[in-house]
Amino acid sequence: MKKTVKDIDVKGKKVFVRCDFNVPVDENGNITDDRRIAGAAPTIEYLIEQGAKVILASHMGRPKGKPDMKYSLKVVADRLSEIISKKVTFVSEPEVVGEKTKAAAAALADGEVLLIENVRFREEETKNMPEFSAELAELAEIFVNDAFGTAHRAHCSTAGIAEHMPAVSGFLMEKEIRFFGNLMEAPERPFTAVLGGAKAGDKIPLIKNLLDKVDRIIIGGGMAFTFLKSMGNEIGSSLLEEDKIALTAELLAEAKEKGVELLLPVDVVCASEFKNDSPSEICSADAIPAGKMGLDIGPKTCQIYRNAILNSSSVVWNGPMGVFEMDNFAAGTKAVAQALNDCSGVTVVGGGDSAAAVRKFDLEANISHISTGGGASLEFLEGKTLPGVDCLLDK
Numbered sequence: 001m002k003k004t005v006k007d008i009d010v011k012g013k014k015v016f017v018r019c020d021f022n023v024p025v026d027e028n029g030n031i032t033d034d035r036r037i038a039g040a041a042p043t044i045e046y047l048i049e050q051g052a053k054v055i056l057a058s059h060m061g062r063p064k065g066k067p068d069m070k071y072s073l074k075v076v077a078d079r080l081s082e083i084i085s086k087k088v089t090f091v092s093e094p095e096v097v098g099e100k101t102k103a104a105a106a107a108l109a110d111g112e113v114l115l116i117e118n119v120r121f122r123e124e125e126t127k128n129m130p131e132f133s134a135e136l137a138e139l140a141e142i143f144v145n146d147a148f149g150t151a152h153r154a155h156c157s158t159a160g161i162a163e164h165m166p167a168v169s170g171f172l173m174e175k176e177i178r179f180f181g182n183l184m185e186a187p188e189r190p191f192t193a194v195l196g197g198a199k200a201g202d203k204i205p206l207i208k209n210l211l212d213k214v215d216r217i218i219i220g221g222g223m224a225f226t227f228l229k230s231m232g233n234e235i236g237s238s239l240l241e242e243d244k245i246a247l248t249a250e251l252l253a254e255a256k257e258k259g260v261e262l263l264l265p266v267d268v269v270c271a272s273e274f275k276n277d278s279p280s281e282i283c284s285a286d287a288i289p290a291g292k293m294g295l296d297i298g299p300k301t302c303q304i305y306r307n308a309i310l311n312s313s314s315v316v317w318n319g320p321m322g323v324f325e326m327d328n329f330a331a332g333t334k335a336v337a338q339a340l341n342d343c344s345g346v347t348v349v350g351g352g353d354s355a356a357a358v359r360k361f362d363l364e365a366n367i368s369h370i371s372t373g374g375g376a377s378l379e380f381l382e383g384k385t386l387p388g389v390d391c392l393l394d395k
């Protein structure tokens with residue numbers, strides 16, 4: 001386990017908190033979804049209560065390593081101040097850590113909060129260049145990483161800075177590490193992985209790693225068709241990655257060898273065109289007509305997958321079961337979300353689109369954990385080391 005803000009004395013200390021304030025803004029610069037800011041509040045409020053001098057940093061958008069006021073964090077400072085009902089000092093300098101920022105950090109009293117400008121205004125940030133890490137480090141004495149969404153990247157503000165001072169997790173990060181760590185190291189069994197999404201190629205490292213961890217793998221989404229094809233099925237014009245057929249066949253064999261149950265769709269919802277209003281029909285998964293493409297799992301498959309999920313003590317889900325953005329092909333994804341919600345075991349959703357689907361269907365209530373990091377959660381499940389987690393002190 002990694003140390004958290006609760007394992008370190010922060011009173012009177014200058015604490016640098018890497019947050020994920022990468023919120024969407026509209027053309028007028030207004031925040032359209034402030035959940036990430038609200039999500040960061042518990043760590044920030046805890047530090048304020050403990051009498052730390054709180055210095056916040058984040059990236060937002062893609063300013064491409066140069067100052068671009070379209071991506072200034074000013075809007076975040078204003079919104080955060082409303083959420084925590086406390087003044088948030090904001091200093092904007094093109095160099096991010098300039099004289100004004102240093103002065104503002106030095107002048108902080110215990111319990112005061114400063115937000116510095118978008119760290120990606122500096123091109124060194126995403127290259128993890130030591131000069132910028134040292135500049136950030138000059139501002140503070142303790143590093144808190146609460147940005148799971150960027151933890152799979154070694155950047156100055158997510159990993160480089162940790163070489164200069166004690167580093168611990170914030171509460172959001174702690175929750176992510178706890179859920180994913182438990183799944184990877186000591187899951188309640190039976191442990192089921194539900195995998196979908198567009199491409200098999202994207203998920204092969206994930207399946208490979210999970211074959212050593214799980215009892216059951218459920219496959220849906222566009223990636224299912226490469227598997228079905230590798231078994232000799234007719235898949236019509238469904239999504240196919242020719243160059244991955246051999247690999248998927250190997251994975252099927254490996255699952256068998258390792259005693260991992262692997263479920264594939266038995267029926268699919270097919271249409272002639274990739275359009276919501278294209279007339280659809282239910283086809284058997286071993287007889288998809290020529291010219292038809294599978295855009296969702298069928299009703300029999302939904303029932304089988306639901307039962308498998310309900311029969312699990314832990315479940316991790318990554319990737320939608322169909323083209324859920326189109327209402328007529330959303331039923332499979334909704335059924336899986338509903339099953340996770342109804343499952344009494346530990347249920348975890350990783351993956352940006354899967355999390356979006358759960359929210360779209362308003363099925364968040366009973367799911368144990370919905371990850372805040374799509375790419376980071378995928379890498380965690382692939383068994384990779386996340387630099388933004390690895391750099392934190394062990395308990």
Ligand code: ADP
Pocket residue numbers: 196197198199202220221222223239294295296318319320321322323324325350351352353354355374
């Ligand atoms: P996540 O972000 O949860 O990891 P992915 O990014 O891997 O998920 O995949 C999400 C995308 O997969 C969605 O945009 C969805 O429309 C697409 N998809 C799912 N099923 C199919 C299918 N049968 N054919 C084409 N695309 C699909």
Ligand code: MG
Pocket residue numbers: 351352353374
């Ligand atoms: Mg995605």
